[in-house]
Amino acid sequence: MKELRVNAARIESRIRELGEIGRNAQGGMDRTTFTPAELEAREWLKARLRELALDVRVDEAANIWARREAAARGRPVEGELPVIAFGSHLDSVPNGGRYDGALGVLLALEVMQVLRENGVETRHPFELVSFSAEEPNPFGLSTFGSRTVSGKLGRRDLEGVRDAHGTLLVDALRAAGGDPDRFEEARRRPEELAAFLEVHIEQGLRLLERGIPVGVVSAITGIYRESVTVVGEANHAGTTLMGNRKDALMAASEMMLAFEAACREHPSEETVGTIGTIENRPNAANIIPGEVRFHLELRGKTREEIGEALDAWAARAEAIAARRGVRLERKLLLDQHPVRMDPLVADVCAAEAAKLGYETLALGSMAGHDAAHMASLTRSGMLFVPSLGGKSHCPEEESRIEDIEKTANVLLQSLLALDDQLNR
Amino acid sequence: MKELRVNAARIESRIRELGEIGRNAQGGMDRTTFTPAELEAREWLKARLRELALDVRVDEAANIWARREAAARGRPVEGELPVIAFGSHLDSVPNGGRYDGALGVLLALEVMQVLRENGVETRHPFELVSFSAEEPNPFGLSTFGSRTVSGKLGRRDLEGVRDAHGTLLVDALRAAGGDPDRFEEARRRPEELAAFLEVHIEQGLRLLERGIPVGVVSAITGIYRESVTVVGEANHAGTTLMGNRKDALMAASEMMLAFEAACREHPSEETVGTIGTIENRPNAANIIPGEVRFHLELRGKTREEIGEALDAWAARAEAIAARRGVRLERKLLLDQHPVRMDPLVADVCAAEAAKLGYETLALGSMAGHDAAHMASLTRSGMLFVPSLGGKSHCPEEESRIEDIEKTANVLLQSLLALDDQLNR
Secondary structure: OOOOOOOHHHHHHHHHHHHOOOEOOOOOEOOOOOOHHHHHHHHHHHHHHHHOOOEEEEOOOOOEEEEEOOOOOOOOOOOOOOEEEEEEEOOOOOOEOOOOOHHHHHHHHHHHHHHHHOOOOOOOOEEEEEEOOOOOOOOOOOOHHHHHHOOOOOHHHHOOOEOOOOOEHHHHHHHOOOOHHHHHHHOOOHHHEEEEEEEEEOOOOHHHHHOOOEEEEEEEOEEEEEEEEEEOEOEEOOOOOHHHOEOHHHHHHHHHHHHHHHHHHOOOOOOEEEEEEEEEEOOOOOEEOOEEEEEEEEEEOOHHHHHHHHHHHHHHHHHHHHHHOOEEEEEEEEEEOOEEOOHHHHHHHHHHHHHHOOOEEEEEEOOOOHHHHHOOOOOEEEEEEOOHHHOOOOOOOOOOHHHHHHHHHHHHHHHHHHHHHOOO | OOOOOOOHHHHHHHHHHHHOOOEOOOOOEOOOOOOHHHHHHHHHHHHHHHHOOOEEEEOOOOOEEEEEOOOOOOOOOOOOOOEEEEEEEOOOOOOEOOOOOHHHHHHHHHHHHHHHHOOOOOOOOEEEEEEOOOOOOOOOOOOHHHHHHOOOOOHHHHOOOEOOOOOEHHHHHHHOOOOHHHHHHHOOOHHHEEEEEEEEEOOOOHHHHHOOOEEEEEEEOEEEEEEEEEEOOOEEOOOOOHHHOOOHHHHHHHHHHHHHHHHHHOOOOOOEEEEEEEEEEOOOOOEEOOEEEEEEEEEEOOHHHHHHHHHHHHHHHHHHHHHHOOEEEEEEEEEEOOEEOOHHHHHHHHHHHHHOOOOEEEEEEOOOOHHHHHOOOOOEEEEEEOOHHHOOOOOOOOOOHHHHHHHHHHHHHHHHHHHHHOOO
């Protein structure tokens, strides 16, 4: 059998073509879930999939699936084998980039096209999937599609959910081709699937800094979030001398810096912490802040590492509160455990890359992905493409076509290798 | 002539009575400028002034003036002498207290009543004044009345000004009895006035902590404000390792703490600094803050002291910005110079207090007041009453009737002494 390779020029041209849909004046991507631009991208994808004579289906959660049936290819198989699925998502954050999500879908499309052009027969049915609403979105439900497929979201989670303009999620879902009334039929059973593989941009600097073209993901980070409220005493900004203040913003500043220090001091570089939001009350130029609330987020590849950084911070924060005479209130918002990727899938990817002569790096994914949810359903893996400047969720997001081509070939070969090796 | 004294029981009962107008469920005062409650308070005051047969006039800026004509009282005078004015304001901050502003108006009313009951004749006409909109208000124009009287606000400053509900300032002003079309006629000329004296609560702890019942204000603080923007780099909260961040919120936290330190370290306790507002972008839990803006405010009794604290901070802030790789942008918002109170008025007040057997403290006012604007027009002074707990702009704002009575007697005697001593 001749050597199968992806077509880099075709991939590049499709990145440009899809990247026009939702492109804004700053060159960023405004393709938030269920917006007109995102619906247009869905139509673009479905048209490309139909050109490949694939069986295109939009499920009840508006996920797009495109199926290529199995053929015998030599080896006899007992009955029908389950599906090998691969893909990512088309939606973006507001003013995001052209690669996050879209690249994984385009490479899945390229795989389907190469298989067709070369008349490749597979033992397992192959399905491309483009998941709905992976990014944080106006309806407050990220990884919407993969959570539904893996049975974590149900009909009741849709009830009464609206965006800031009052649009009901169920209406937006219907417009995208979903069916809220039969929502739970989007769920897939473990026995239907043999494996899932997703390509995504790294969104960090580890591959780029090491000059490695392909990352093989070992685990998807856990995410821990809590809301921290610092209660001081609002008072007159002029008449309250410095020694008489219980300034909630100054106490919060000290606690935030203590959090940064706890994360920096943690031995694992994959333990990172961010304070992304802050709200100050009463937030008037002439009143000493009386109450500050911020969201603290920790990510790490094990629960233990997250716990270590959190405990180191909490002890310092308590001491700061006591010294400044303010009260500290903490409320858990999210405790999403780290998810290990399937070792067999990771080994197959690393082996296929080696056969192609590409160096790989095993690394943890510091962002959440649809693959984290698919992992509860089937053997799942991820491949990472280096991100220029480590930038993501911004118009400057970019990856080099040389790296993309290599990763696409690893995806193609790994899917075929899994097709060979998996006997269910 | 018999000893004139104020009636403490009457003052106390009026504090309660006026304190019912605009009182909210938490016991706080919601009597913001030009609200129905504030208009009701104005009507209450005008009725009390008319009971004293005073000539009540509402000027074009809706300031309430109540005039008591001069009489010869022994000494011959060349022509008519100018006015000795005294008073404060009736409006409150949202959920404020019963004393800020209102106390100065009630003590001025008490003075007018004592003069009438005792048939006291003065050489100068006496005018009580209740200024419009002293507090920060929904129209964004504080010390509105006194700035108009002293010629700092004109017709053009009213144009297009609306509150958050879209109400035009000119309409609200008309409803309060003002006249935007003839607005500048509210201005008074220096030759019309001989002196201005205002009683106010201290809103701080200096009198209370020293056990002194009456403060004589030497200067009104200068207020300096700038908007500080810290520009870092927004990035993914998971994939950007700690060492690769340019976190604007962390840089801002360090700068804010440096500001607090610069103020604490300044030798004058009357040099105070506050960061009252902060705005963070994009303010999402999973994005490293890219831009933070805060308002920095400094107050001090001289421009030099304000400058010293500001320079000490700025040097540290620049160093923090350089170390963290963020950009610092500073924009001046306000540079209101400190205003010295008239030494003759202050001396008269201190001397009258001494005759009454009360200890006084000369102190700077850390808040802005109408008297700061009246000082550009005429000899002006202020008397302070101790504030329990130093609290102000909150429902717990309170002063003791013993201190109020003493200060009211100092006000009464000082006005009469000024009437005696001033020959224009």
